[in-house]
Amino acid sequence: MTAxxxxxxxxxxxxxxxxxxxxxxxxxxxxxxxxxxxSGSGKTTCLRLISxxxxxxxxxxxxxxxxxxxxxxxxRNVNTVFQDYALFPHINxxxxxxxxxxxxxxxxxxxxxxxxxxxxxxxxxGYGDRKPAQLxxxxxxxxxxxxxxxxxxxxxxxxxxxGALDLKLREAMQDELKALQARLGIxxxxxxxxxxxxxxxxxxxxxxxxxRIAQIGTPNDVYARPxxxxxxxxxxxxxxxxxxxxxxxxxxxxWASLRPESLHVGVAEGATPTGTxxxxxxxxxxxxxxxxxxxxxxxxxxxxxxxxxxTGSTVGLRFDPASLHVMExxx
Amino acid sequence: xSPAPAILPERGLxxxxxxxxWRHPRLLLAVLLTPPLLWxxxxxxxxxxxxxxxxxxxxxxxxxVVKEEFTLKTYGELFRAxxxxxIIRTLLMSAVVTVGCAILAxxxxxxxxxxxxxxxxxxxxxxxxxxxxxSYLVKVYAWKLILAKEGIVTWAADGxxxxxxxxxxxxxxxxxxxxxxxxxxxxxxxxxxIWLPYMILPMxxxxxxxxxxMLEASADLGASRSQTFRTVIFPLAMPGIIAGSIxxxxxxxxxxxxxxxxxxxxxxxxxxxxxLQGTAGNTPLAAAFAVxxxxxxxxxxxxxxxKGAFDAL
Amino acid sequence: xxxxxxxxxxxASAIAGLLFLHLPILLIFLYAFTTEEKSYxxxxxxxxxxxxxxxxxxxxxxxxxxxxxxVASISTILAMILGTLVxxxxxxxxxxxxxxxxxxxxxxxxxxxxxxxxxxxxxFSIMDIPFSTWTIILGHATFCIVIVYNNAVARxxxxxxxVMEASADLGANGFQTFRxxxxxxxxxxxxxxxxxxxxxxxxxxxxxxxxxxxxxTLPIWMLQELVRPRQRPVTNVVxxxxxxxxxxxxxIAYYLTRNGSDIxxxxx
Numbered sequence: 001m002t003a004x005x006x007x008x009x010x011x012x013x014x015x016x017x018x019x020x021x022x023x024x025x026x027x028x029x030x031x032x033x034x035x036x037x038x039s040g041s042g043k044t045t046c047l048r049l050i051s052x053x054x055x056x057x058x059x060x061x062x063x064x065x066x067x068x069x070x071x072x073x074x075x076r077n078v079n080t081v082f083q084d085y086a087l088f089p090h091i092n093x094x095x096x097x098x099x100x101x102x103x104x105x106x107x108x109x110x111x112x113x114x115x116x117x118x119x120x121x122x123x124x125x126g127y128g129d130r131k132p133a134q135l136x137x138x139x140x141x142x143x144x145x146x147x148x149x150x151x152x153x154x155x156x157x158x159x160x161x162x163g164a165l166d167l168k169l170r171e172a173m174q175d176e177l178k179a180l181q182a183r184l185g186i187x188x189x190x191x192x193x194x195x196x197x198x199x200x201x202x203x204x205x206x207x208x209x210x211x212r213i214a215q216i217g218t219p220n221d222v223y224a225r226p227x228x229x230x231x232x233x234x235x236x237x238x239x240x241x242x243x244x245x246x247x248x249x250x251x252x253x254x255w256a257s258l259r260p261e262s263l264h265v266g267v268a269e270g271a272t273p274t275g276t277x278x279x280x281x282x283x284x285x286x287x288x289x290x291x292x293x294x295x296x297x298x299x300x301x302x303x304x305x306x307x308x309x310x311t312g313s314t315v316g317l318r319f320d321p322a323s324l325h326v327m328e329x330x331x
Numbered sequence: 332x333s334p335a336p337a338i339l340p341e342r343g344l345x346x347x348x349x350x351x352x353w354r355h356p357r358l359l360l361a362v363l364l365t366p367p368l369l370w371x372x373x374x375x376x377x378x379x380x381x382x383x384x385x386x387x388x389x390x391x392x393x394x395x396v397v398k399e400e401f402t403l404k405t406y407g408e409l410f411r412a413x414x415x416x417x418i419i420r421t422l423l424m425s426a427v428v429t430v431g432c433a434i435l436a437x438x439x440x441x442x443x444x445x446x447x448x449x450x451x452x453x454x455x456x457x458x459x460x461x462x463x464x465x466s467y468l469v470k471v472y473a474w475k476l477i478l479a480k481e482g483i484v485t486w487a488a489d490g491x492x493x494x495x496x497x498x499x500x501x502x503x504x505x506x507x508x509x510x511x512x513x514x515x516x517x518x519x520x521x522x523x524x525i526w527l528p529y530m531i532l533p534m535x536x537x538x539x540x541x542x543x544x545m546l547e548a549s550a551d552l553g554a555s556r557s558q559t560f561r562t563v564i565f566p567l568a569m570p571g572i573i574a575g576s577i578x579x580x581x582x583x584x585x586x587x588x589x590x591x592x593x594x595x596x597x598x599x600x601x602x603x604x605x606x607l608q609g610t611a612g613n614t615p616l617a618a619a620f621a622v623x624x625x626x627x628x629x630x631x632x633x634x635x636x637x638k639g640a641f642d643a644l
Numbered sequence: 645x646x647x648x649x650x651x652x653x654x655x656a657s658a659i660a661g662l663l664f665l666h667l668p669i670l671l672i673f674l675y676a677f678t679t680e681e682k683s684y685x686x687x688x689x690x691x692x693x694x695x696x697x698x699x700x701x702x703x704x705x706x707x708x709x710x711x712x713x714x715v716a717s718i719s720t721i722l723a724m725i726l727g728t729l730v731x732x733x734x735x736x737x738x739x740x741x742x743x744x745x746x747x748x749x750x751x752x753x754x755x756x757x758x759x760x761x762x763x764x765x766x767x768f769s770i771m772d773i774p775f776s777t778w779t780i781i782l783g784h785a786t787f788c789i790v791i792v793y794n795n796a797v798a799r800x801x802x803x804x805x806x807v808m809e810a811s812a813d814l815g816a817n818g819f820q821t822f823r824x825x826x827x828x829x830x831x832x833x834x835x836x837x838x839x840x841x842x843x844x845x846x847x848x849x850x851x852x853x854x855x856x857x858x859x860x861t862l863p864i865w866m867l868q869e870l871v872r873p874r875q876r877p878v879t880n881v882v883x884x885x886x887x888x889x890x891x892x893x894x895x896i897a898y899y900l901t902r903n904g905s906d907i908x909x910x911x912x
Contacts, residue, residue, distance in 0.1 A: 053813075063337045073809070074346070075340075076337070076338060077339055086810035099811070102824070103816040103824070345818070366729055370786070370789070375748070375763075375786050385770070441658070446655070457898060460898065465847075465887060465890050468847055468863045472879070476671050481683050582756060585755070586756065605853070625759060
């Protein structure tokens, strides 16, 4: 496997703020890679370092093995779908899509044909004559995608591509993007703060926190075995157990995570540990219980059809010891 | 088909320059800023420095030749009674014109900001922009026609039987005169007319920022119209009024055409500067006079900035 | 009380205010047709078209007209170049001294014209520069820069910064981005700024009297006629010409920028 993008000890600071702080990262060719993190965690800066709109203060970036420290954005065969789409307001959709070909000197007929192909790919055939302002948010997003893909980039960068869309459209686009990436085989790198999006779309993901990568791995890895409390908190709705509570669950005196769906609620007799039901939320496919276990709040799922204990009652918790994941260190 | 290269080749000078400016963004900034800064720095700031320099020279009273030696004598001359009269008269006129503009501007700005919609919004916008930009001299000239003794005001007063009123106004000592076009009243009217748009625009901008809900809240709380105006609208319009007053005050202070054409031939700072450097040939005193509005405006701007007026510009 | 309708008195005074701003200008037109040439008698005793012919054949009017057109054209071009450069720099990034530069650009119109005029005059006299057409242009271009700048910077602000990056991202070099993205989006704002600068320069009189020496621009010619009138209606004919020469560019500027409020609040 070739590395599409490699970061080696990359640092980028703005004044005293270290937006990206010594990041090492390898993104393999053909993967669908997500950069996940809260705002200000450095994920967007990483994306802009790849496209060339930011330059590292330290470290090096390679794209397909070539150092790009000296290569301006226009010569990187990397295209971006911008968060606000950044469509050119003064030209129509077809010319927007054909722009990348025009500046490379492709003749008008060829680029119109290619633009139409791309519009068909994103299911916008027949929209070529419209101006961007005449399109809906979802349509603009597709034009931005077509405009980037027409250049046959080696890497496609997507900056919160679905952030501006409503929930239903967002879910539909998630599936489409995933299918498109599988079909084209281009490396997709996308930035998001929505852990659900990252988990459902990416092959691999990096969780960013304060300019550093907190964890990198497959969605399943990151979800099931968060390395730090931050990752456990940010990715998914796992129970994060302080050391003394971990001990109550029969583990070592260390921070650990335990997914609510791994906990089975039953009679208190003979179970370790036990907890008091403090709250209950009906979810449709089951109920989510909130329990007090050794002074900490712990969530558990009760599948539909099983008896739901009353609030205030004491219940026993049973689980597969392998699902109790002990984390490294505090952070 | 082999995939396209990850790094595209450099094509020609344009790409090389693009890369150069990308590597050194400051260089691009310098290329962009150098010509305008050279122009403004050399032509404008250089001239202001020359003005300041001139104001520290003096004129030889016998030969009328400018002595190029540093002295404060010329500034001292500003404090002579006749020159102080000019300065005080100018500042008073500027203040009165500013108040006049603020009063006249308010209904226009308020209506345009709060009630005008669609077509009327455009009409009000153009209706203020056109007089603001259109020929200054033509507008002044129009008022000479209006205020002339045989002109339209006298004619209208005659037609409505208001001649005694006009005569009474003109006989007010101090501000009256032979006709409107040769009185302080006339000068004041023309100043207000010419600078009015400069007051309307910032005032409208400030008023447009007042949320309607705030006015409604005031009414809900039982405020009368005049209470709402005094306690809500006026304070919120204040930054706009101050921003507008920067223009009306400064422009009135420096104008020397209007008092020359409409007025009783008493001098204002602008006229003094014009005459001193021209017919009188006393460039140092003219320069010293010109420094007065600069100082006044610097103080004014400093106060205005503290009141937050620049947000409404 | 705060319905969406203004009270009658507010509406009346707002409209009266607008009329106050416009009616005086109409008189200029009326007086160009009067038969009375010695005074400003109202109503005019009779109406005639003869003054347009008289003005046309008055030889002292043509040189100032050509000079004004020439000065306004050159000043506008200079101001457009310099104003665009500085607005591009200001839109680009935050840098040290940005505030000071914006103040410097604003200064020539924030301070009264008599100061700009007197300052230029002092500089010319200290450096022994003789008055010429170029001394007039020097002054005009200086105060026109801010007009172009205001228009351009407002458009830069509205143009989402992303489109310039998008262009580079798609492979355009800096010159292509300028040609295909920046210019089409900035064009109308620049043109509007140029129009306003032209209008401002064409009828400028305050600074010009200090920098013109013996030459007359059209406004200076008018000013002399105002102070010492000869054929008054001829002055009105010239006033109409000056008015139209400023009015038309302003209207064009308005139509070029009417989708935003680019020219709002940009003082002379």
